Amino acid sequence: xxxxxxxxxxxxxxxxxxxxxxxxxxxxxxxxxxxxxxxxxxxxxxxxxxxxxxxxxxxxxxxxxxxxxxxxxxxxxxxxxxxxxxxxxxxxxxxxxxxxxxxxxxxxxxxxxxxxxxxxxxxxxxxxxxxxxxxxxxxxxxxxxxxxxxxxxxxxxxxxxxxxxxxxxxxxxxxxxxxxxxxxxxxxxxxxxxxxxxxxxxxxxxxxxxxxxxxxxxxxxxxxxxxxxxxxxxxxxxxxxxxxxxxxxxxxxxxxxxxxxxxxxxxxxxxxxxxxxxxxxxxxxxxxxxxxxxxxxxxxxxxxxxxxxxxxxxxxxxxxxxxxxxxxxxxxxxxxxxxxxxxxxxxxxxxxxxxxxxxxxxxxxxxxxxxxxxxxxxxxxxxxxxxxxxxxxxxxxxxxxxxxxxxxxxxxxxxxxxxxxxxxxxxxxxxxxxxxxxxxxxxxxxxxxxxxxxxxxxxxxxxxxxxxxxxxxxxxxxxxxxxxxxxxxxxxxxxxxxxxxxxxxxxxxxxxxxxxxxxxxxxxxxxxxxxxxxxxxxxxxxxxxxxxxxxxxxxxxxxxxxxxxxxxxxxxxxxxxxxxxxxxxxxxxxxxxxxxxxxxxxxxxxxxxxxxxxxxxxxxxxxxxxxxxxxxxxxxxxxxxxxxxxxxxxxxxxxxxxxxxxxxxxxxxxxxxxxxxxxxxxxxxxxxxxxxxxxxxxxxxxxxxxxxxxxxxxxxxxxxxxxxxxxxxxxxxxxxxxxxxxxxxxxxxxxxxxxxxxxxxxxxxxxxxxxxxxxxxxxxxxxxxxxxxxxxxxxxxxxxxxxxxxxxxxxxxxxxxxxxxxxxxxxxxxxxxxxxxxxxxxxxxxxxxxxxxxxxxxxxxxxxxxxxxxxxxxxxxxxxxxxxxxxxxxxx
RNA sequence: AGGCACGUAGCUCAGUGGGAGAGCGCUACCUUGACGCGGUAGAGGCCGACGGUUCGAAACCGUCCGUGCCUACCA
Numbered sequence: 001x002x003x004x005x006x007x008x009x010x011x012x013x014x015x016x017x018x019x020x021x022x023x024x025x026x027x028x029x030x031x032x033x034x035x036x037x038x039x040x041x042x043x044x045x046x047x048x049x050x051x052x053x054x055x056x057x058x059x060x061x062x063x064x065x066x067x068x069x070x071x072x073x074x075x076x077x078x079x080x081x082x083x084x085x086x087x088x089x090x091x092x093x094x095x096x097x098x099x100x101x102x103x104x105x106x107x108x109x110x111x112x113x114x115x116x117x118x119x120x121x122x123x124x125x126x127x128x129x130x131x132x133x134x135x136x137x138x139x140x141x142x143x144x145x146x147x148x149x150x151x152x153x154x155x156x157x158x159x160x161x162x163x164x165x166x167x168x169x170x171x172x173x174x175x176x177x178x179x180x181x182x183x184x185x186x187x188x189x190x191x192x193x194x195x196x197x198x199x200x201x202x203x204x205x206x207x208x209x210x211x212x213x214x215x216x217x218x219x220x221x222x223x224x225x226x227x228x229x230x231x232x233x234x235x236x237x238x239x240x241x242x243x244x245x246x247x248x249x250x251x252x253x254x255x256x257x258x259x260x261x262x263x264x265x266x267x268x269x270x271x272x273x274x275x276x277x278x279x280x281x282x283x284x285x286x287x288x289x290x291x292x293x294x295x296x297x298x299x300x301x302x303x304x305x306x307x308x309x310x311x312x313x314x315x316x317x318x319x320x321x322x323x324x325x326x327x328x329x330x331x332x333x334x335x336x337x338x339x340x341x342x343x344x345x346x347x348x349x350x351x352x353x354x355x356x357x358x359x360x361x362x363x364x365x366x367x368x369x370x371x372x373x374x375x376x377x378x379x380x381x382x383x384x385x386x387x388x389x390x391x392x393x394x395x396x397x398x399x400x401x402x403x404x405x406x407x408x409x410x411x412x413x414x415x416x417x418x419x420x421x422x423x424x425x426x427x428x429x430x431x432x433x434x435x436x437x438x439x440x441x442x443x444x445x446x447x448x449x450x451x452x453x454x455x456x457x458x459x460x461x462x463x464x465x466x467x468x469x470x471x472x473x474x475x476x477x478x479x480x481x482x483x484x485x486x487x488x489x490x491x492x493x494x495x496x497x498x499x500x501x502x503x504x505x506x507x508x509x510x511x512x513x514x515x516x517x518x519x520x521x522x523x524x525x526x527x528x529x530x531x532x533x534x535x536x537x538x539x540x541x542x543x544x545x546x547x548x549x550x551x552x553x554x555x556x557x558x559x560x561x562x563x564x565x566x567x568x569x570x571x572x573x574x575x576x577x578x579x580x581x582x583x584x585x586x587x588x589x590x591x592x593x594x595x596x597x598x599x600x601x602x603x604x605x606x607x608x609x610x611x612x613x614x615x616x617x618x619x620x621x622x623x624x625x626x627x628x629x630x631x632x633x634x635x636x637x638x639x640x641x642x643x644x645x646x647x648x649x650x651x652x653x654x655x656x657x658x659x660x661x662x663x664x665x666x667x668x669x670x671x672x673x674x675x676x677x678x679x680x681x682x683x684x685x686x687x688x689x690x691x692x693x694x695x696x697x698x699x700x701x702x703x704x705x706x707x708x709x710x711x712x713x714x715x716x717x718x719x720x721x722x723x724x725x726x727x728x729x730x731x732x733x734x735x736x737x738x739x740x741x742x743x744x745x746x747x748x749x750x751x752x753x754x755x756x757x758x759x760x761x762x763x764x765x766x767x768x769x770x771x772x773x774x775x776x777x778x779x780x781x782x783x784x785x786x787x788x789x790x791x792x793x794x795x796x797x798x799x800x801x802x803x804x805x806x807x808x809x810x811x812x813x814x815x816x817x818x819x820x821x822x823x824x825x826x827x828x829x830x831x832x833x834x835x836x837x838x839x840x841x842x843x844x845x846x847x848x849x850x851x852x853x854x855x856x857x858x859x860x861x862x863x864x865x866x867x868x869x870x871x872x873x874x875x876x877x878x879x880x881x882x883x884x885x886x887x888x889x890x891x892x
Numbered sequence: 893a894g895g896c897a898c899g900u901a902g903c904u905c906a907g908u909g910g911g912a913g914a915g916c917g918c919u920a921c922c923u924u925g926a927c928g929c930g931g932u933a934g935a936g937g938c939c940g941a942c943g944g945u946u947c948g949a950a951a952c953c954g955u956c957c958g959u960g961c962c963u964a965c966c967a
Binding site for chain 1: 965
């Protein structure tokens with residue numbers, strides 16, 4: 001061995017940075033578009049350029065990294081495209097805050113200077129999250145890192161816009177949209193988050209103009225009454241039928257407004273009379289269209305009351321509400337106030353209450369695009385895993401309304417539309433036009449709005465590969481293989497990539513979508529900075545190492561269930577990392593000066609060796625199967641179980657005498673097999689624990705060869721090594737060892753004290769097996785002398801504690817120290833457990849229906865089990881009789 | 893209001909028609925030459941409730957209870 005023994009503790013910090021740069025320097029993450037290997041490609045969900053790595057990213061990118069590293073080992077040409085998203089509103093907010101600190105606003109410095117500031121900001125801080133991804137071990141091809149505002153991607157955006165405009169799928173129109181008065185921009189419907197608020201429902205009296213009575217309306221937003229242009233009632237409502245067509249006096253303003261009848265009004269809700277404010281409510285706007293009502297805008301784009309609000313002009317909308325209520329009360333119009341919880345829309349970026357607003361915006365007509373996106377999933381061109389998300393996907397796309405894509409901010413892709421100042425012609429084109437094609441005027445102005453960030457993210461799978469240019473990358477890697485994402489951006493992002501990918505590439509953007517869960521805190525709450533319950537992945541990596549964090553996230557990544565994560569669960573997996581390290585340490589200590597063989601022999605002899613090799617083949621198969629099906633938790637668990645509880649607990653303990661013993665041949669075999677299995681475990685684990693596996697792998701030469709574990713082949717399950725006989729025999733031996741240990745434990749025999757053990761059986765195969773494994777049993781069960789005998793050959797020992805294993809009896813001789821009382825108690829407990837099981841199988845077997853209708857193999861199995869239990873019961877019963885007899889003798 | 897999940901050991905969760913499992917925690921014992929971030933053994937569960945299908949249900953179906961999430965224009 002070249003590298004020598006391992007340090008006692010695993011120094012993860014050093015190891016991690018060392019190997020990451022080694023991988024990067026050697027170009028192991030780089031994809032070759034000219035390769036003849038089959039392609040496997042993934043595009044990263046681009047984090048916000050303003051972002052810091054949070055636990056959600058850590059999960060998302062760990063899973064992608066697992067898939068990418070796995071596929072590389074499997075012989076694929078893997079491309080993982082990294083990058084960041086310009087995050088229009090979020091980034092603009094960040095830079096505006098920075099300006100505010102200098103006492104400036106973006107309007108004061110102007111659009112161009114502001115954009116320069118954003119680019120400066122990006123140059124300085126935009127790489128933070130990239131470095132955090134490297135810290136996590138992400139094996140992205142950094143030579144292909146993209147940013148949604150890159151020139152190439154921007155050109156893609158313009159081309160898509162122009163193309164959709166020319167085919168009539170992008171249009172400009174004046175419609176009701178959601179507006180954030182804080183961000184001062186339009187939002188897409190999906191960017192509005194409904195939040196349950198406890199507010200009030202105010203009942204307000206609107207007197208009839210003719211003085212003969214009044215209508216009482218109910219509203220949650222009294223301030224909008226300044227813009228009321230009607231009161232609506234249901235035509236079927238007998239209470240109000242007579243009012244329809246009359247006029248009422250709008251309190252405070254004194255304006256006269258009509259009472260209209262419309263079936264939209266819910267008779268049951270509130271008073272059954274609805275105030276109608278077309279300028280500030282989606283449904284009221286619809287009523288305006290049907291009834292040709294006036295529109296009066298009383299709230300402006302900053303949430304301030306307009307001149308139309310009369311005396312309230314200039315007030316903030318919420319201050320106005322309070323004042324209106326006071327004034328209504330003073331005037332006697334406020335009939336009553338009742339508590340009312342309702343959902344109010346909030347801006348997903350800044351959390352302000354959004355305002356419905358009539359506004360001139362750009363839209364994408366999504367219907368035809370959505371139909372194609374639905375069709376592609378229905379036909380299985382893209383598979384969503386777990387499949388339950390397909391339902392949500394369909395439901396969303398089927399009920400999709402046109403997508404508002406213009407934003408009134410400065411950071412983003414400016415809309416490629418120009419307006420002729422002379423004739424108002426709209427010109428949409430890739431580049432700034434020289435003159436108006438309609439009137440030849442040369443006074444043109446570009447639209448000041450930018451596009452929704454998600455518009456550019458929607459192109460990500462092909463824009464990052466060079467589209468609209470025809471590149472080798474597109475040829476080789478599109479459609480991408482797998483998209484890994486959390487469900488909360490299924491609609492924001494996945495659905496839009498589907499729509500746009502199908503439209504412009506005429507092919508789905510990805511073959512499979514794996515939708516993973518959200519990471520929550522230990523109480524199941526969403527993590528948020530304001531709640532203070534965030535787990536910072538960077539801190540976790542500092543404390544426990546990246547591999548431990550990655551393994552924890554993977555072990556909890558069960559399909560369809562959110563992950564409740566707490567710090568001690570991460571700490572727990574650090575223990576696993578430690579276990580791997582120490583197993584390797586034991587191995588490497590014993591490989592010093594080892595001269596081979598570095599391969600296992602063609603034909604392996606020795607029960608334990610055959611057994612562990614057989615188990616390894618099964619584990620390799622399960623591992624691949626788990627990853628192929630996105631059962632990440634199962635992948636982690638299988639390896640955890642195998643490494644710790646089979647390789648370490650049993651195999652290494654079994655071969656220790658060979659390692660330390662005199663038999664050189666046995667020592668060589670043990671070293672070869674132990675190293676072979678470790679080598680394979682390392683490769684199997686590498687996708688989830690890239691760092692420690694590389695570190696150990698490097699030290700295992702010449703068992704390993706090459707530059708990196710990354711260049712290995714993923715272990716195939718070798719059927720010729722699967723050895724059911726060895727597995728069965730080991731199970732028998734292990735059961736006997738456990739039985740002896742159990743007795744020792746129960747009877748309080750100290751570990752330092754070796755005991756005499758007698759095994760009695762009546763099957764040749766068993767007796768031979770035990771004879772062959774004397775040493776293993778003696779070592780692992782701490783046995784001083786082991787007697788193996790055929791039933792009847794020797795008397796069953798009296799002063800001994802016994803157990804039944806299969807159809808053998810195992811006795812631990814306790815001569816003077818046997819306490820008959822506790823031994824008979826122990827046997828009794830075991831008996832009652834068995835009796836219950838025996839009764840159950842007996843009942844089944846005496847059921848004619850079962851015997852007639854159950855499949856034969858089930859019946860056979862049940863018969864076998866019943867016989868086994870019966871035999872065991874008989875032996876235990878006899879033993880109990882003996883113990884009871886001895887106890888009575890003692891009493892006499 | 894509708895839809896979708898989930899309810900299994902103290903905690904967190906696997907398991908989807910024929911033997912109730914894991915990790916952590918807990919108890920007892922242990923300076924065994926890789927590891928106390930360890931070892932060995934043990935305790936602990938009418939698998940939310942009720943009904944149905946079935947020879948057989950933790951699993952399939954229905955109802956209910958509880959929890960969570962998503963969607964919706966009841967002002």
